[in-house]
Amino acid sequence: MRLALSSAAAPDASFDELLAACLRRGFSALELECGHGHLLDSVRAAGGDAAAARARAAGAGIHLAGLRLAPDNGEAVQSGPDQRDQVDLLALVRSLGVPLLVPAARMARAPRALDTGRVMVVLPAGGAALPALDEVDSGGRSAARLPLAWDVDPTAADISTVTGDLIARAGSRLRHVRLYGGGPESSGQEGRGIGSLMARLALSGFTGTLALAPSRASHRVAWSAWLGQRGGWGCGSTAKDRQLVTLSTS
């Protein structure tokens, strides 16, 4: 299992700032979400280069865990190069060498993605996860082989009731878990089933990614401080010359 930081914890941070935050806090992986300050999914990003980003991450020892669609961005999977403000996401994930994380509810609008071998279906949090898995598996043999991601939100409800069943049903298809909370929110999440979740994942031999993201947008200030960034994330993300942005572990 590798622990990942989600760009949702610092949506304004540049790619290099995210890498630095990972190093500072001991994350070995990074989950990227579309529309955030890393700009990898924006054609307007100056000097945006997926291959170079991938190399920088590898050089820092950080594994890129996946590119996640923003909640309202399901249609982007079907877009191609003719979408002005959006790169071809499928081409982008190929360059980055990562899976594209697509919410289960949006899979019906992204049939093209199913055949690429690059898609990971995200099951929703809470009691909706198992019905969503049923729906994915009813989509035919190719859908039933898709790797799975799972959103876990212990702040919404006790996750204990779902954890065991879902881990058993998903088996080795479960490759990515996004945990809402952890980090600076950890001490306030007692009794919500996180300890049991982690124990069950360990005992099942889970070797995928566990990504941490804030449970609420209002917690981002706390996350920013916890990640070691005082004030806002820098303006390096708009710098034309990315060589000016350096990794800092201070």
Add this chain to the structure above:
Amino acid sequence: MAGIDADELVARLDQGHRMPTPEPETDMTDSLPILSEQPTVARPAGLTDLDPGQIVDLDVRAELRAGEEPFSKIMAARRDLAEGAVLRLRAIFEPVPLYAVLRKQGFEHWTERLSDDDWIVWFYRPGTEPTGGNGAPGAGGHGESVPEPGAAAPDPADGVVVLDVRGLDPPEPMLQTLKVLETLPPDHTLVQINVKEPRFLLPRLAELGFAYDVREQEPGLVRVFIRRKGEVAVGGPTTGNRAVRVLDVRVIPPREKHPAIFETFKALEPGESFVLVNDHDPRPLRYQFDYEHAGEFGWEYLEQGPVVWRVQISRVG
């Protein structure tokens, strides 16, 4: 093995235990050991050319089945080992805690799993093995030539790929190694030749599901043997390869950490282990283990900060 008939060897191993002789296609003398939590490599060359007189056999299966502790018997056998001799231990589970104990005494090991409750571990002193065909200790004992820096050697028939990263500047050694691992065929071993232990690579390997073994041949010459582990089905251990169990407690609320750790430990079978990941040295936890599970656990640091601590905690039978 040179000079030893394979069927005779199998019969000797089974002697007195009424074990069924394996079918020829499962001849264990030529099989690579199946990985559990411990990394393994192809059989070292020094263990294939041994004179029978150099092998000291110690079978502790009966004691273990009787609930006895054979540790003192094992240590006595180790003490009495002549120069150049090898201790071949047979047990009903993989004696993971012994690896660290004997490593501190200068012994390396190579493990064979014959079945779920039948394990053979070879303990030997490195550097006393016979040399390979090219006059120098081979990376996998196969005498293959060392390739150009950064170039992976062609895949030989025996499943070993050699990658010499000496002469490459960081982060190229890690990048090249990870690149080769992406396409490493199943049941193959990658041997990285380095000038020092690749400290930043090792935790990444564990996270990516690879097992590894670091051997310092001499100052400035380190070999890292890397092999992929199989995935485990949810709900229980498999009868074959078992993936590394990793419990990362950094995300667990403080009061739930120790309960989660002990819940995981108690679910282990004897001989199994998991890797605990924390953001500080879990020394208080160690004290709690000493108090509540004295003699029942193994504790080995895999990484000691400054940001991440990893401890392999094993359940001793």
